[in-house]
Amino acid sequence: MSTPSRTQQRAFFETFGFLKLPGLLKAEAGRIIADFESVFVTHGLKHDGTQRTSVVPFVDQNAGLCALLDHPGILEAVGNLLGPDFNYVGSDGNYYTGETTWHRDSNYQSNSYLKLALYLDPVTKDTGCLRVIPGSHTEAGLAAWGDVQLRSAEVNWGVHQRELPAYPIESQPGDVLLFNHRTLHASFGGGTRRRMFTMNLGRRAKTSPEIDDLISYCDWHMLGHGSGQPYGKIMLETASPARKVHLTQPFDVWNASLEHHRIRKAQGATM
Numbered sequence: 001m002s003t004p005s006r007t008q009q010r011a012f013f014e015t016f017g018f019l020k021l022p023g024l025l026k027a028e029a030g031r032i033i034a035d036f037e038s039v040f041v042t043h044g045l046k047h048d049g050t051q052r053t054s055v056v057p058f059v060d061q062n063a064g065l066c067a068l069l070d071h072p073g074i075l076e077a078v079g080n081l082l083g084p085d086f087n088y089v090g091s092d093g094n095y096y097t098g099e100t101t102w103h104r105d106s107n108y109q110s111n112s113y114l115k116l117a118l119y120l121d122p123v124t125k126d127t128g129c130l131r132v133i134p135g136s137h138t139e140a141g142l143a144a145w146g147d148v149q150l151r152s153a154e155v156n157w158g159v160h161q162r163e164l165p166a167y168p169i170e171s172q173p174g175d176v177l178l179f180n181h182r183t184l185h186a187s188f189g190g191g192t193r194r195r196m197f198t199m200n201l202g203r204r205a206k207t208s209p210e211i212d213d214l215i216s217y218c219d220w221h222m223l224g225h226g227s228g229q230p231y232g233k234i235m236l237e238t239a240s241p242a243r244k245v246h247l248t249q250p251f252d253v254w255n256a257s258l259e260h261h262r263i264r265k266a267q268g269a270t271m
């Protein structure tokens with residue numbers, strides 16, 4: 001079977017809410033893993049296996065990982081789904097321990113966000129690969145399935161969450177997974193040292209719902225993660241004009257939002 005065309009990939013992503021790009025970063029996988037490890041070392045973080053260890057924002061901490069935003073294959077694949085001027089809106093790097101229960105990453109009205117995920121160890125259905133409910137990102141999917149409903153599988157349907165009908169996206173290091181933020185996802189059966197990182201990417205906001213969602217997204221990140229900065233120093237210092245296309249709009253919105261919160265705080269409002 002020949003490789004799907006870009007049009008077919010976009011149609012698959014829009015229909016099912018995810019897309020796997022086998023081996024897109026195969027040549028770089030060794031270096032990516034070394035860069036991943038080095039971020040945790042730099043942060044003095046040792047994963048002891050008892051719980052998830054994560055760094056947010058993640059790729060921003062390492063020049064090699066920042067350069068994923070310059071990678072021709074990534075630019076082409078993501079540009080195909082979100083347009084060539086897509087926004088980069090944060091990342092997380094993780095050593096996972098155990099399972100992740102069913103959830104969506106966001107369910108914005110504009111439906112313009114996706115996650116790019118790289119699993120750095122071979123993962124299968126029973127060893128912690130990402131599972132998705134195909135179609136759960138659509139309006140019909142949103143109406144049909146809720147995350148709490150799936151997490152209450154034992155009460156609702158008398159089966160464990162891991163038994164729910166879902167598609168396991170088994171992967172090897174170097175494979176790139178893309179999934180819509182609205183797609184319900186989870187993972188089960190992982191060990192105590194499951195390495196993966198993700199990048200959040202969104203359509204450049206042009207319509208009014210997209211702008212509202214970007215403001216809300218930046219707000220959520222800023223307040224939720226508390227870093228007070230949209231991007232890491234290395235990300236900004238190593239950004240070429242081409243990379244800045246993916247940073248400028250969130251950077252401006254984030255700073256405007258920060259200013260808004262400063263004013264509200266000065267006025268005595270609680271956030």
Ligand SMILES: O=C(O)CCC(=O)C(=O)O
Nearest residue numbers: 096099100105186187198
């Ligand atoms: O690999 C996992 O355990 C789940 C990852 C996930 O839920 C996410 O990145 O949003």
